């Protein structure tokens with residue numbers, strides 16, 4: 001091998017640069033998302049989108065059982081499914097299930113997620129949060145809570161070989177109740193800086209994402225070499 005240390009380092013940085021930012025994150029397939037932007041999915045509480053019932057695709061969410069369907073691009077990640085009656089999606093989140101660790105790539109669906117029955121007749125927001133090797137990622141759906149339960153739609157399916165189990169996830173259980181001061185509307189800079197400091201503290205609390213990126217990059221360097 002004639003590679004110098006600096007060229008190995010350069011390749012490692014190149015591999016990191018290629019893998020980390022370009023990795024697709026996750027999709028919320030059902031209920032339909034209010035918006036998906038791969039590069040901004042780490043912006044809480046809704047992956048950079050603002051809930052707007054007048055223009056969003058608002059679907060019924062059945063309080064005694066409704067599907068939440070996602071597609072994971074990460075072979076292993078931990079999920080939080082949550083909901084709020086706060087139409088700005090900034091406060092008052094209720095966890096609908098314990099944190100769930102998914103292993104295996106692709107479609108994943110929980111067919112019978114429930115919310116408090118007293119919510120029927122009100123509007124609200126379903127939030128899906130993924131603790132992934134790329135960090136904490138967010139998607140939201142705007143819903144009308146309705147009585148009854150739903151026959152899961154066709155899009156509700158699990159990829160072959162995918163498994164999911166309840167787990168404990170410190171990053172998800174300590175998500176701030178009020179993620180960012182986005183509701184004040186008085187300045188983009190305020191919202192951006194609080195988002196940044198939150199992202200920083202989450203990363204500090206959960207350094208494994210950096211470690212797994214480095215291991216991943218090391219694997220690529222090994223194959224390139």
Ligand SMILES: *[C@@H]1O[C@H](CO)[C@@H](O)[C@H](O)[C@H]1NC(C)=O
Nearest residue numbers: 029030031032033057058059
């Ligand atoms: C709203 O979501 C439903 C269910 O995913 C989908 O079938 C429909 O095409 C969506 N409508 C719009 C306007 O996006």
Ligand SMILES: *[C@@H]1O[C@H](CO)[C@@H](O)[C@H](O)[C@H]1NC(C)=O
Nearest residue numbers: 084085086087091092094116
């Ligand atoms: C917070 O949620 C509770 C139910 O869990 C509801 O009674 C209350 O109105 C909600 N508050 C806001 C501001 O959405």
Ligand SMILES: *[C@@H]1O[C@H](CO)[C@@H](O)[C@H](O)[C@H]1NC(C)=O
Nearest residue numbers: 086087088090091183184185
């Ligand atoms: C929600 O957003 C609207 C408009 O952006 C604002 O008028 C309202 O005060 C916000 N409510 C909360 C509870 O932040």
Ligand SMILES: *[C@@H]1O[C@H](CO)[C@@H](O)[C@H](O)[C@H]1NC(C)=O
Nearest residue numbers: 109110111156157158163164
């Ligand atoms: C997908 O797998 C999870 C975990 O085993 C399970 O709870 C869920 O019911 C499965 N979904 C479908 C649509 O079979």
